Amino acid sequence: FYFYSAPENFNEEMLRGKRVIVTGASSGIGEQMAYHLARMEAHLLLTARTEAKLQKVVERCLELGAASARYISGSMDSPSLPEQVLREAENTWGGLDMLILNHIGQSGFTYFSGDVGHVRKLLETNFVSYVALATAALPMLKESEGSIVVVSSIAGKIAGPFTAPYSATKFALDGFFSSLRQELIIDKVNVSITLCILGYINTESAVRAVSHVIPDTPAPKEECALEIIRAGVLRRRELHYPGSSVGTMLLLHSIAPELLDSIVRSSYRLENVQRT
Numbered sequence: 001f002y003f004y005s006a007p008e009n010f011n012e013e014m015l016r017g018k019r020v021i022v023t024g025a026s027s028g029i030g031e032q033m034a035y036h037l038a039r040m041e042a043h044l045l046l047t048a049r050t051e052a053k054l055q056k057v058v059e060r061c062l063e064l065g066a067a068s069a070r071y072i073s074g075s076m077d078s079p080s081l082p083e084q085v086l087r088e089a090e091n092t093w094g095g096l097d098m099l100i101l102n103h104i105g106q107s108g109f110t111y112f113s114g115d116v117g118h119v120r121k122l123l124e125t126n127f128v129s130y131v132a133l134a135t136a137a138l139p140m141l142k143e144s145e146g147s148i149v150v151v152s153s154i155a156g157k158i159a160g161p162f163t164a165p166y167s168a169t170k171f172a173l174d175g176f177f178s179s180l181r182q183e184l185i186i187d188k189v190n191v192s193i194t195l196c197i198l199g200y201i202n203t204e205s206a207v208r209a210v211s212h213v214i215p216d217t218p219a220p221k222e223e224c225a226l227e228i229i230r231a232g233v234l235r236r237r238e239l240h241y242p243g244s245s246v247g248t249m250l251l252l253h254s255i256a257p258e259l260l261d262s263i264v265r266s267s268y269r270l271e272n273v274q275r276t
Protein backbone atom coordinates (compact mmCIF):
# COMPACT_ATOMS: atom_id res chain seq x y z
CA PHE A 1 0.00 0.00 0.00
CA TYR A 2 2.73 2.40 1.05
CA PHE A 3 4.87 1.48 -1.92
CA TYR A 4 2.21 2.06 -4.55
CA SER A 5 1.21 5.44 -3.16
CA ALA A 6 4.65 6.99 -3.91
CA PRO A 7 5.20 9.02 -7.11
CA GLU A 8 8.12 7.96 -9.37
CA ASN A 9 9.63 11.25 -10.50
CA PHE A 10 10.24 14.56 -8.80
CA ASN A 11 8.91 17.69 -10.40
CA GLU A 12 9.18 21.08 -8.65
CA GLU A 13 5.55 21.81 -9.58
CA MET A 14 4.52 19.10 -7.12
CA LEU A 15 5.10 21.68 -4.36
CA ARG A 16 3.01 24.47 -5.88
CA GLY A 17 0.30 25.52 -3.41
CA LYS A 18 1.33 22.86 -0.85
CA ARG A 19 1.18 23.82 2.83
CA VAL A 20 4.58 23.17 4.44
CA ILE A 21 5.98 23.71 7.95
CA VAL A 22 9.80 23.93 8.26
CA THR A 23 11.32 24.01 11.76
CA GLY A 24 14.78 25.47 12.37
CA ALA A 25 14.32 27.67 9.29
CA SER A 26 16.23 30.75 10.43
CA SER A 27 19.64 29.44 9.29
CA GLY A 28 21.52 26.56 7.71
CA ILE A 29 19.72 23.73 5.90
CA GLY A 30 16.27 24.83 7.14
CA GLU A 31 16.74 28.32 5.68
CA GLN A 32 17.80 26.81 2.34
CA MET A 33 14.78 24.49 2.33
CA ALA A 34 12.54 27.53 2.87
CA TYR A 35 14.09 29.27 -0.19
CA HIS A 36 13.65 26.20 -2.43
CA LEU A 37 10.05 25.75 -1.30
CA ALA A 38 9.38 29.46 -1.88
CA ARG A 39 10.69 29.20 -5.46
CA MET A 40 8.36 26.22 -5.89
CA GLU A 41 5.42 28.45 -4.78
CA ALA A 42 4.52 26.58 -1.59
CA HIS A 43 2.73 28.09 1.44
CA LEU A 44 5.25 28.30 4.29
CA LEU A 45 5.13 28.38 8.07
CA LEU A 46 8.65 28.71 9.49
CA THR A 47 9.86 28.32 13.08
CA ALA A 48 13.03 29.00 15.12
CA ARG A 49 13.86 31.09 18.19
CA THR A 50 15.32 34.25 16.61
CA GLU A 51 12.50 36.51 15.36
CA ALA A 52 14.78 38.97 13.52
CA LYS A 53 16.30 36.17 11.40
CA LEU A 54 12.89 34.61 10.69
CA GLN A 55 11.56 37.99 9.53
CA LYS A 56 14.38 38.25 6.98
CA VAL A 57 13.89 34.66 5.76
CA VAL A 58 10.13 35.25 5.35
CA GLU A 59 10.79 38.47 3.36
CA ARG A 60 13.18 36.63 1.06
CA CYS A 61 10.68 33.75 0.63
CA LEU A 62 8.00 36.21 -0.49
CA GLU A 63 10.45 37.76 -2.99
CA LEU A 64 11.27 34.28 -4.33
CA GLY A 65 7.60 33.50 -5.02
CA ALA A 66 6.17 31.73 -1.96
CA ALA A 67 2.37 31.44 -2.16
CA SER A 68 2.44 32.77 1.42
CA ALA A 69 5.05 32.87 4.20
CA ARG A 70 4.75 33.45 7.94
CA TYR A 71 6.65 32.46 11.07
CA ILE A 72 6.28 31.59 14.73
CA SER A 73 9.26 32.21 17.01
CA GLY A 74 9.97 30.25 20.16
CA SER A 75 12.14 27.55 21.66
CA MET A 76 11.22 23.93 20.98
CA ASP A 77 12.14 22.99 24.55
CA SER A 78 8.87 24.68 25.51
CA PRO A 79 6.13 21.99 25.69
CA SER A 80 3.40 24.34 24.41
CA LEU A 81 5.11 25.43 21.16
CA PRO A 82 4.44 22.33 18.99
CA GLU A 83 0.65 22.60 19.56
CA GLN A 84 0.77 26.36 18.92
CA VAL A 85 2.54 25.84 15.58
CA LEU A 86 0.02 23.25 14.38
CA ARG A 87 -2.92 25.40 15.57
CA GLU A 88 -1.54 28.25 13.43
CA ALA A 89 -1.39 25.93 10.39
CA GLU A 90 -4.97 24.79 10.98
CA ASN A 91 -6.29 28.33 11.48
CA THR A 92 -4.52 29.86 8.47
CA TRP A 93 -4.58 26.99 5.96
CA GLY A 94 -7.22 24.58 7.30
CA GLY A 95 -4.78 21.71 6.67
CA LEU A 96 -1.18 20.66 6.12
CA ASP A 97 0.68 18.72 3.41
CA MET A 98 4.25 18.41 4.70
CA LEU A 99 5.93 18.72 8.10
CA ILE A 100 9.71 19.12 7.92
CA LEU A 101 11.33 18.56 11.33
CA ASN A 102 14.82 20.04 11.17
CA HIS A 103 15.68 22.19 14.25
CA ILE A 104 18.38 21.22 16.78
CA GLY A 105 19.41 22.76 20.07
CA GLN A 106 23.01 23.77 20.61
CA SER A 107 25.50 21.09 21.63
CA GLY A 108 29.26 21.10 21.34
CA PHE A 109 31.63 18.77 19.52
CA THR A 110 33.65 17.62 22.53
CA TYR A 111 34.17 14.92 25.18
CA PHE A 112 31.02 14.20 27.22
CA SER A 113 31.29 16.48 30.25
CA GLY A 114 28.92 14.52 32.49
CA ASP A 115 26.23 17.20 32.24
CA VAL A 116 23.05 15.11 32.47
CA GLY A 117 20.90 18.26 32.47
CA HIS A 118 22.20 19.09 28.99
CA VAL A 119 21.26 15.61 27.73
CA ARG A 120 17.74 16.00 29.17
CA LYS A 121 17.27 19.42 27.58
CA LEU A 122 18.68 18.33 24.23
CA LEU A 123 16.34 15.30 24.18
CA GLU A 124 13.44 17.69 24.77
CA THR A 125 14.51 19.98 21.90
CA ASN A 126 15.83 17.46 19.35
CA PHE A 127 13.51 14.51 20.05
CA VAL A 128 10.44 15.10 22.24
CA SER A 129 9.41 18.23 20.32
CA TYR A 130 9.63 16.24 17.03
CA VAL A 131 7.25 13.65 18.52
CA ALA A 132 4.90 16.39 19.77
CA LEU A 133 4.90 18.21 16.41
CA ALA A 134 4.25 15.00 14.47
CA THR A 135 1.49 13.97 16.88
CA ALA A 136 -0.28 17.32 16.57
CA ALA A 137 0.14 17.26 12.75
CA LEU A 138 -1.09 13.71 12.13
CA PRO A 139 -4.84 14.43 11.91
CA MET A 140 -4.24 17.05 9.18
CA LEU A 141 -1.63 14.89 7.40
CA LYS A 142 -4.04 11.91 7.37
CA GLU A 143 -6.63 14.13 5.73
CA SER A 144 -4.20 15.37 3.03
CA GLU A 145 -2.27 12.06 2.72
CA GLY A 146 0.78 14.16 3.45
CA SER A 147 4.38 13.64 4.59
CA ILE A 148 6.60 13.90 7.64
CA VAL A 149 10.28 14.57 6.96
CA VAL A 150 12.70 14.00 9.84
CA VAL A 151 16.17 15.50 9.43
CA SER A 152 18.72 13.26 11.13
CA SER A 153 22.42 12.51 10.79
CA ILE A 154 24.94 9.77 10.17
CA ALA A 155 25.55 10.38 13.91
CA GLY A 156 22.03 8.93 14.44
CA LYS A 157 23.04 5.63 12.78
CA ILE A 158 26.73 5.36 13.72
CA ALA A 159 28.02 6.84 16.97
CA GLY A 160 31.37 8.61 16.56
CA PRO A 161 33.20 10.43 19.37
CA PHE A 162 32.35 13.94 20.67
CA THR A 163 28.63 13.87 19.88
CA ALA A 164 27.26 11.67 22.70
CA PRO A 165 24.19 13.77 23.70
CA TYR A 166 23.44 14.83 20.10
CA SER A 167 23.90 11.32 18.74
CA ALA A 168 21.52 9.94 21.39
CA THR A 169 18.77 12.33 20.28
CA LYS A 170 19.21 11.33 16.63
CA PHE A 171 19.18 7.57 17.40
CA ALA A 172 15.94 8.19 19.32
CA LEU A 173 14.37 9.77 16.22
CA ASP A 174 15.14 6.65 14.16
CA GLY A 175 13.61 4.39 16.82
CA PHE A 176 10.43 6.41 17.17
CA PHE A 177 9.73 7.36 13.56
CA SER A 178 10.71 3.97 12.06
CA SER A 179 8.30 2.28 14.48
CA LEU A 180 5.56 4.83 13.75
CA ARG A 181 6.04 4.28 9.99
CA GLN A 182 5.34 0.56 10.49
CA GLU A 183 2.15 1.34 12.44
CA LEU A 184 0.89 3.73 9.76
CA ILE A 185 1.43 1.05 7.12
CA ILE A 186 -0.39 -1.57 9.25
CA ASP A 187 -3.31 0.87 9.68
CA LYS A 188 -3.27 1.71 5.93
CA VAL A 189 -2.73 5.38 6.76
CA ASN A 190 -1.15 7.06 3.75
CA VAL A 191 1.22 9.44 5.57
CA SER A 192 4.85 8.95 4.55
CA ILE A 193 7.81 9.28 6.93
CA THR A 194 11.22 10.12 5.43
CA LEU A 195 14.29 9.90 7.68
CA CYS A 196 17.19 11.99 6.31
CA ILE A 197 20.66 10.64 7.14
CA LEU A 198 23.06 13.50 6.48
CA GLY A 199 26.85 13.61 6.50
CA TYR A 200 28.90 16.78 7.10
CA ILE A 201 27.15 19.81 5.52
CA ASN A 202 28.67 23.30 5.16
CA THR A 203 26.33 25.21 7.49
CA GLU A 204 27.95 27.94 9.58
CA SER A 205 27.24 26.18 12.86
CA ALA A 206 28.63 22.79 11.77
CA VAL A 207 31.78 24.27 10.20
CA ARG A 208 32.36 26.38 13.34
CA ALA A 209 31.92 23.31 15.55
CA VAL A 210 34.11 20.79 13.75
CA SER A 211 36.40 22.22 11.05
CA HIS A 212 39.40 22.35 13.45
CA VAL A 213 38.97 18.63 14.14
CA ILE A 214 37.55 17.15 10.92
CA PRO A 215 39.57 17.88 7.75
CA ASP A 216 36.83 16.65 5.31
CA THR A 217 35.21 19.07 2.86
CA PRO A 218 31.56 19.52 3.81
CA ALA A 219 28.77 19.05 1.25
CA PRO A 220 26.77 22.12 0.08
CA LYS A 221 23.72 23.07 2.17
CA GLU A 222 21.75 24.27 -0.90
CA GLU A 223 21.94 20.88 -2.64
CA CYS A 224 21.33 19.08 0.65
CA ALA A 225 18.14 21.13 1.21
CA LEU A 226 16.82 20.28 -2.25
CA GLU A 227 17.54 16.56 -1.78
CA ILE A 228 15.59 16.57 1.49
CA ILE A 229 12.54 18.14 -0.17
CA ARG A 230 12.80 15.75 -3.08
CA ALA A 231 13.00 12.68 -0.81
CA GLY A 232 9.95 13.91 1.12
CA VAL A 233 7.87 14.51 -2.01
CA LEU A 234 8.85 11.08 -3.38
CA ARG A 235 7.83 9.57 -0.03
CA ARG A 236 11.19 7.82 0.34
CA ARG A 237 11.83 5.81 3.51
CA GLU A 238 15.36 7.25 3.95
CA LEU A 239 17.62 9.80 2.29
CA HIS A 240 21.40 9.29 2.45
CA TYR A 241 23.22 12.55 1.61
CA PRO A 242 25.92 12.84 0.39
CA GLY A 243 25.08 9.39 -1.00
CA SER A 244 28.60 8.13 -1.60
CA SER A 245 30.17 8.90 1.80
CA VAL A 246 27.10 8.15 3.94
CA GLY A 247 26.43 4.96 1.94
CA THR A 248 30.04 3.80 2.36
CA MET A 249 29.99 4.50 6.10
CA LEU A 250 26.72 2.60 6.60
CA LEU A 251 27.98 -0.37 4.59
CA LEU A 252 31.29 -0.51 6.44
CA HIS A 253 29.48 -0.16 9.77
CA SER A 254 27.31 -3.17 8.98
CA ILE A 255 30.22 -5.42 7.94
CA ALA A 256 33.21 -4.19 9.99
CA PRO A 257 32.06 -1.77 12.73
CA GLU A 258 35.33 -1.79 14.69
CA LEU A 259 37.35 -1.05 11.58
CA LEU A 260 35.08 1.93 10.81
CA ASP A 261 35.36 3.19 14.42
CA SER A 262 39.15 3.14 14.19
CA ILE A 263 39.15 4.88 10.78
CA VAL A 264 36.90 7.65 12.19
CA ARG A 265 39.14 8.08 15.28
CA SER A 266 42.30 8.23 13.23
CA SER A 267 40.85 10.76 10.75
CA TYR A 268 40.19 13.35 13.50
CA ARG A 269 42.70 15.97 14.69
CA LEU A 270 42.27 14.85 18.29
CA GLU A 271 44.81 17.38 19.62
CA ASN A 272 42.37 20.16 18.63
CA VAL A 273 39.40 18.81 20.60
CA GLN A 274 38.76 21.05 23.59
CA ARG A 275 37.79 19.52 26.94
CA THR A 276 35.13 21.46 28.86
Ligand SMILES: NC(=O)C1=CN([C@@H]2O[C@H](COP(=O)(O)OP(=O)(O)OC[C@H]3O[C@@H](n4cnc5c(N)ncnc54)[C@H](OP(=O)(O)O)[C@@H]3O)[C@@H](O)[C@H]2O)C=CC1
Nearest residue numbers: 024026027028029048049050075076153198201203205206
Ligand atom coordinates in the same frame (compact mmCIF):
# COMPACT_ATOMS: atom_id res chain seq x y z
N1 LIG B 1 25.28 20.70 9.22
C1 LIG B 1 25.64 19.40 9.32
O1 LIG B 1 26.81 19.03 9.13
C2 LIG B 1 24.60 18.38 9.66
C3 LIG B 1 23.32 18.72 10.02
N2 LIG B 1 22.41 17.71 10.28
C4 LIG B 1 21.05 18.04 10.68
O2 LIG B 1 20.51 19.02 9.83
C5 LIG B 1 19.59 19.83 10.58
C6 LIG B 1 19.93 21.30 10.39
O3 LIG B 1 21.26 21.51 10.82
P1 LIG B 1 22.04 22.88 10.48
O4 LIG B 1 21.34 23.58 9.39
O5 LIG B 1 23.46 22.56 10.38
O6 LIG B 1 21.80 23.67 11.84
P2 LIG B 1 21.79 25.26 12.15
O7 LIG B 1 22.49 25.40 13.45
O8 LIG B 1 22.28 26.04 10.99
O9 LIG B 1 20.23 25.57 12.32
C7 LIG B 1 19.54 25.13 13.43
C8 LIG B 1 18.17 25.78 13.41
O10 LIG B 1 17.47 25.39 14.60
C9 LIG B 1 17.06 26.56 15.31
N3 LIG B 1 17.12 26.30 16.74
C10 LIG B 1 18.21 26.23 17.54
N4 LIG B 1 17.84 26.01 18.81
C11 LIG B 1 16.49 25.93 18.82
C12 LIG B 1 15.52 25.73 19.83
N5 LIG B 1 15.87 25.54 21.11
N6 LIG B 1 14.22 25.72 19.49
C13 LIG B 1 13.84 25.92 18.20
N7 LIG B 1 14.71 26.10 17.19
C14 LIG B 1 16.02 26.13 17.50
C15 LIG B 1 18.05 27.63 14.87
O11 LIG B 1 17.52 28.94 14.95
P3 LIG B 1 17.54 29.84 16.30
O12 LIG B 1 18.93 29.79 16.82
O13 LIG B 1 17.09 31.16 15.80
O14 LIG B 1 16.54 29.21 17.19
C16 LIG B 1 18.21 27.29 13.40
O15 LIG B 1 17.15 27.81 12.66
C17 LIG B 1 19.66 19.35 12.02
O16 LIG B 1 18.60 18.47 12.28
C18 LIG B 1 20.98 18.61 12.08
O17 LIG B 1 20.98 17.61 13.05
C19 LIG B 1 22.75 16.41 10.20
C20 LIG B 1 24.01 16.05 9.86
C21 LIG B 1 25.05 16.98 9.57
Ligand SMILES: C[C@H](CCC(=O)NCCS(=O)(=O)O)[C@H]1CC[C@H]2[C@@H]3C(=O)C[C@@H]4C[C@H](O)CC[C@]4(C)[C@H]3CC[C@]12C
Nearest residue numbers: 109153154155163199200205206209210214216245246
Ligand atom coordinates in the same frame (compact mmCIF):
# COMPACT_ATOMS: atom_id res chain seq x y z
C1 LIG C 1 32.17 14.51 9.91
C2 LIG C 1 31.16 13.68 10.63
C3 LIG C 1 30.97 12.26 10.09
C4 LIG C 1 32.17 11.39 10.26
C5 LIG C 1 33.09 11.39 9.12
O1 LIG C 1 34.15 10.89 9.28
N1 LIG C 1 32.73 11.94 7.95
C6 LIG C 1 33.15 11.53 6.67
C7 LIG C 1 31.98 11.07 5.83
S1 LIG C 1 30.62 12.17 5.73
O2 LIG C 1 31.04 13.43 5.11
O3 LIG C 1 29.58 11.55 4.93
O4 LIG C 1 30.06 12.37 7.06
C8 LIG C 1 29.86 14.48 10.59
C9 LIG C 1 28.61 13.67 10.34
C10 LIG C 1 27.51 14.33 11.15
C11 LIG C 1 28.08 15.60 11.64
C12 LIG C 1 27.44 16.32 12.85
C13 LIG C 1 26.01 16.53 12.74
O5 LIG C 1 25.25 15.63 12.58
C14 LIG C 1 25.52 17.94 12.96
C15 LIG C 1 26.00 18.50 14.22
C16 LIG C 1 25.44 19.91 14.18
C17 LIG C 1 25.98 20.79 15.24
O6 LIG C 1 25.64 22.13 14.88
C18 LIG C 1 27.48 20.69 15.41
C19 LIG C 1 28.12 19.81 14.38
C20 LIG C 1 27.56 18.43 14.31
C21 LIG C 1 27.94 17.72 15.60
C22 LIG C 1 28.15 17.68 13.08
C23 LIG C 1 29.64 17.43 13.19
C24 LIG C 1 30.24 16.62 12.03
C25 LIG C 1 29.55 15.30 11.87
C26 LIG C 1 29.84 14.47 13.13
